[in-house]
Amino acid sequence: MSEPALLGKVAVVTGGAAGIGYALAEGLARRGAAVLIADRDGAVAAAARLRAAGFSVEGIAADVSSEDDTAAMAEAAERLFGGIDILVNNAGIYATLTPRPFEALDVAEWRRVLDVNVIGTFLCCRAALAGFRRRGGGRIVNISSGVAFKGNPYMAHYVASKGAVVSLTRALATELGRHGVLVNSVAPGFTLSDGVMKNPVLVAGVKEPSLRNRVLARDMLPEDLVGAVCFFAGPDAGFITGQTLVVDGGAYF
Numbered sequence: 348m349s350e351p352a353l354l355g356k357v358a359v360v361t362g363g364a365a366g367i368g369y370a371l372a373e374g375l376a377r378r379g380a381a382v383l384i385a386d387r388d389g390a391v392a393a394a395a396r397l398r399a400a401g402f403s404v405e406g407i408a409a410d411v412s413s414e415d416d417t418a419a420m421a422e423a424a425e426r427l428f429g430g431i432d433i434l435v436n437n438a439g440i441y442a443t444l445t446p447r448p449f450e451a452l453d454v455a456e457w458r459r460v461l462d463v464n465v466i467g468t469f470l471c472c473r474a475a476l477a478g479f480r481r482r483g484g485g486r487i488v489n490i491s492s493g494v495a496f497k498g499n500p501y502m503a504h505y506v507a508s509k510g511a512v513v514s515l516t517r518a519l520a521t522e523l524g525r526h527g528v529l530v531n532s533v534a535p536g537f538t539l540s541d542g543v544m545k546n547p548v549l550v551a552g553v554k555e556p557s558l559r560n561r562v563l564a565r566d567m568l569p570e571d572l573v574g575a576v577c578f579f580a581g582p583d584a585g586f587i588t589g590q591t592l593v594v595d596g597g598a599y600f
């Protein structure tokens with residue numbers, strides 16, 4: 348039997364305590380990586396759940412929009428696992444948003460979304476850079492969204508933030524290639540994550556139409572994203588950088 352593709356690698360998954368991030372943490376661990384879950388809430392408990400299932404996983408409380416927390420996150424990866432090879436920037440504000448016409452969005456809400464989804468991604472990449480350099484390279488996988496390409500009504504700030512994540516992916520790929528760091532992005536379609544399932548407006552308004560507009564006619568689950576993220580993180584993607592892969596079951600729009 349061949350050994351797991353990510354054996355010996357260390358992965359940090361932001362927002363990994365729930366939803367898509369938790370599925371990604373489990374998927375990376377299943378492929379042999381040691382995983383640090385960094386989440387504002389529930390990181391330690393989520394890590395304990397995965398350890399109980401036999402995986403090498405630790406957790407740290409960290410808000411990705413905080414410079415101090417993201418620095419502490421990178422230090423923890425060094426201290427606990429000796430470094431960092433894979434950074435998955437998954438933490439983002441989506442499921443707690445209330446859809447609103449763009450003229451009803453206020454500046455504070457715009458700033459909150461950009462702070463976490465865009466600046467948070469930047470801060471985590473910056474915090475991980477020294478560790479990547481020490482190890483001679485690394486992988487960054489950013490979670491953007493299909494809405495970056497298709498648009499979506501009543502979430503202008505969110506759509507703009509995920510477009511920025513796609514562009515940031517390309518920008519960092521051009522800068523970090525010389526350090527052996529490959530930067531790619533996965534753009535999910537509407538996914539029944541923990542957060543989404545707690546938002547009755549999204550469940551009532553988006554679940555059924557997204558199912559109707561999808562070639563592969565079933566609900567999309569967090570597990571559906573594991574293959575694409577692990578591909579970008581793994582040995583088969585060693586000459587791919589700056590790309591975004593849409594994973595949405597073939598959404599028509």
Ligand code: NAI
Nearest residue numbers: 362365366367387410411438439441492537538540541542
């Ligand atoms: P979720 O709400 O189920 O889980 C998000 C996790 O991120 C939670 O554990 C939360 O505590 C954590 N988090 C939120 N803000 C944080 C911060 N500032 N610092 C650290 N951790 C933080 O969300 P879901 O649906 O799993 O989304 C994950 C990512 O996927 C987000 O970036 C979202 O924008 C993106 N996405 C989700 C889609 C969906 O339909 N669920 C579709 C496209 C993209």
